[in-house]
Amino acid sequence: MIKIIDCGSQLTQNIARRIRELDVFTEIVPFHTKPEDIKTEDLEGIIISGGQFSVYDKESPLYSKEVLNLGAPVLGICYGQQSIAYLLGGKVTPTENREYGETNILLSRESPLFKDIPCSEFKVWMSHGDIVQKVPEGFEILARTSNGHIASIKKDNIYAVQFHPEVDHTEHGREILNNFLNICDAERTWNPERDYERLAEETEEKIKGKVGVGGISGGVDSSTASVLIDNIVGGDYHPIFVNNGLLRLNEAEEVRKNFSSFNLNINYVDASERFLTKLKGVTDPDRKRKIIGHEFIRVFEEEARKIEDATYLVQGTLYPDVIESVPIYGSSSKIKRHHNVGGLPENMGLELVEPFRNMFKDEVRKIAENRLGLPKEIVYRHPFPGPGLAIRIIGEVTSEKLDLVRKADYILTDELKERDLYYKISQAFAVLINAQSVGVMGDEGTYQGIIGLRVVTTDDFMTSDWYDFKKADLTAIGNRVTNEVKGVNRVVYDITQKPPATIEWE
Secondary structure, three states, rough: OOOEEEEOOHHHHHHHHHHHHOOOOEEEOOOOOHHHHHHOOOEEEEEOOOOOOOOOOOOOOOOOHHHHHHHEEEEEHHHHHHHHHHHHOOOEEEEEEEEEEEEEEOOOOHHHHHOOOOOOOEEEEEEEEEEEOOOOOOOEEEEEEEOOOOOEEEEOOOOEOOOOOOOOOOOOOOHHHHHHHHHHHHOOOHHHHHHHHHHHHHHHHHHHOOEEEOOOOOHHHHHHHHHHHHHHHHHHHHEEEEOOOOOOOOOHHHHHHOOOOOOOEEEEOOOHHHHHHOOOOOOOOOHHHHHHHHHHHHHHHHHHHHHHEEEEEEEOOHHHHHHOOOOOOOOOOOOOOOOOOOOHHHHOOEEOOOOOOOOOOOHHHHHHHHHOOOOHHHHHHOOOOHHHHHHOOOOOHHHHHHHHHHEEEHHHHHHHOOOOOOOOOEEEEEEEEEEEEEEEEEEEEEEEEEEEEEEOOOOOOOEEEEEEOOOHHHHHHHHHHHHHHOEEEEEEEEEOOEEEOOOOOO
16 A cells, blocks of 8 residues: 555545556555554555645644654655655745746666656656755755756655656656655555446445435436445436536436436436526626535435435546645645535535545446446547536526537537547536627627637646647638537637646636
């Protein structure tokens, strides 16, 4: 086991995912965990995460110095490097030349951490305002950035890097983490599909013999959770599909069609007018999410009351939902609100069941495809947020705006499938921007809406890159939108990575 000390980074779960990809089990523990609780019998190595704090901040998540003396190899990442240097007597200072995003580093000496990396200079992803100005006694510098900042240090079995090897933007990041696991002599025995047996047994123990309800949207997370639960309790499980009026074009019909062969006892609820009435006049994105989330729960409460003896509610919550919504250990910055995380009222009277709360989407997909037999259309369906199109309309949500964004979104998806691109892309959608622009159509001037296209590739949804279309493909998509969606005369393409942006616009 590798234990990851969470110091508040948004990427802590990403570190865990990368280590799991390399077939090693991980456990995340808060920074204030006692050293004796970290040093378990199966401990093979320790990774100290990044974080948004300076080591000099009053609220800085400083772990015990004894963690560095437990005998297991240590890898500090970003804040992890700064905290190691600070605790062991080095000097950490703010820098005017802050490094965010892509940065080049230059290796200055050989090290097991950089073994078999074929070049001495490569690109990494940085996100920091402090630097290690002076290394602690006995440490050697392994690499510097092109700005001359210390990028990696080492002493004995303690290693640290200022950059983030756990993100896709860092070249050779996986090789660096793999090298650290080799330093740890870690056992490569982790397998998410094999872990399915444990997960299913724990879930069965929790719900067997009980009646429950669950949210199902047609996405892989809620679908896999519903099929898993149905396999355990059969007719005692009642998944509820809520049409909140914020769905994509023909989505309700497609969801029903996709599950026709699974004999799920899906309860369909059309609450469209109810949600749209609540959203009238609302423009703030967090308030939208909150309203939709609360109304979503109220619908569930009402539907659950119709199910005699219902005692639990199933949700397809994943790691990224949790890390972006709720500070897991009190340190992580909140990015945005997810309606299905931490929003259940105490008086709801239903126990929350989230089988995949500690798993990533790719792990759930493996279970869905290989263990539960879900079809490709469900397993690799692009994610769709709980608040739906409400957060893909910038500003107030109206029926007219929903009609525009639905049509544009349908055209984008249709074109991707037609060009055999849909399953090569992680997520794609249209956004209706809260602005209008001047255009010319048929020799007449227009003043109409603007559609933004967001198309990204990612392995984990914690980081992402925009998809680099061929010009002909992107032009064809844009032309179809302006030609077929009345009320739109301009299409723009979002070329922002995550971070600094999120995948969704709101």
